[in-house]
Amino acid sequence: MPSKLTREEVLRVARLAHLELSESDVDTFTQQLADILAYASEVQQIETTGVAPTSHALAAGPMWRDDRPEPSLDRDTVLKNAPDARRDAGLFRVPKVL
């Protein structure tokens, strides 16, 4: 059971979440997340042996449908919202990966 949230853990989580935090953000979040987790520890006192988890409130489960191909959004329309698209080539562009 985790007891105290450390700065190192906050930095680890920020890396997982792809967030670049300032030094002061790290301090603030370390304190605030520790407070929230302490408050949430109330949940851990509740007896749940043998209780199935609820991931979804829908009793019936998802609705199935036939997987029929149909037209999707027009490529030009979609690329209009892209921050750095090559619309003539129909591509999204990103910074160099390799």
Added chain:
Amino acid sequence: MTAGASDPFLTAAALRAAIAARELSAEDACRAALDRIAAIDGPLHAFQHVAADRAIARARELDRLASPAGPLHGVPVALKDNIAVNGLVATAGSRVLERYVAAFDATVTARLEQAGAVIIGKTICDEFAMGSSTENSAYGPSHNPWALDRAPGGSSGGSAVAVAAGLAPLALGSDTGGSIRQPAAFCGVVGVKPTYGRVSRFGLIAFASSLDQIGPFARTVEDAALCLEAISGADRRDATAAPREVPRFLADGARDVRGLRIGVPERVLASGVDADVRRAFDDSVRTLERLGATVRSIDLPHSHAGIPVYYLVATAEASSNLARYDGVRYGLRADAASLDAMYDRTRSAGFGAEVKRRIMLGTYVLSAGYYDAYYLKAQQVRTLIRRDFEIAFADVDAVAMPTTPTPAFRLGEKTADPLQMYLADIFTVTAPLAGLPALSVPCGFSSDQLPIGLQLIGRAWDEATLFRLAAAYEHATPWHGMHPPVG
């Protein structure tokens, strides 16, 4: 323009009837709404974006039809800015989507327009619907029309303000932990969170997918029922939208509540409830009793865990849903030399503090070593919260609680302490955790003239009982006829 269009507090039902009878045109109604927005929305700031040209063009099309397009023919409607309308901005209150223009209609958008509604604009909301005051909007806040220094509630605060101030008779919001009901209570209007699966979420910018549900704001219970009927039903684009028949949620004159059994969870209300809220709540329960309902005390023993369970579950889902804002396909991009640095900088520049806090919390509780202790545990307690309601609903037809523990708090009052802000949702988080329908109906005022809301929670798929109780209560009380001191 006729007299009808000059009354900004005309109901959707009355407006539709007047337009159908050709007493006024859809264009008159649309222009009246747009004029009022132009005149008084400055200090209220309900609207993120007013789509005047689109709305007038649409109203003129309706006026050319030989017969009404549907049950909302010519009725102006405002949409929370996390709901897609083809060709309009959809910021979800975030800088990361500042320039995003939706390339398709949400299912609710298409259904409203099929029913004849005229979409007049998009309303201010907390960023990605995360908040209880609209103060987390990158473009907010909205102001409570009953007292401009007060929060309108959130996250669908702009929609609540628009309806309360007579800028539109109807608006849509989304409710994940109370984001329709809490602002409805704060602004003195009706707000409905339907059963999970009643309304398609296609085109709703996702926050927490097992909880999010779209629903209406209105000034009367009848209008809310009309609007919900128009947007409900199965949708092949959302596998969680259930193929259940959409009933008339409020049959004409259905106000007979004799024999209905209402449960009051006394232990939940034992502490932390403002005295004015408690008085208004007790009065409203007595009114329902006088109308023929029976009232009994019930126990919801796991409700005290509602807030922590909600924040563990909702933030976990949010951390996953918000991974898509990576600067590649849409939205903001920050310059960087490498792909990873581009992701990190884009997300850091695009998200506000509360969204980052929730992504951090959600990522933490899902991460290796903590999943079982926090996320799985919260899902198990979610089961216990659901069971509490199942047990209660063996003996009662609806559960009554105040919608919020206090009337509207002041803007700025809770921004420094996230946990205090979370506690504003203490009575609203349990219904979505259990997937149940719930509504808030105005039930009085505090000593300083701030509205108070009565919350009714029902069995899954039984919105009709909630509408019947709320309509009976509304008919017996003066609150829905009282309007805020604006314009």
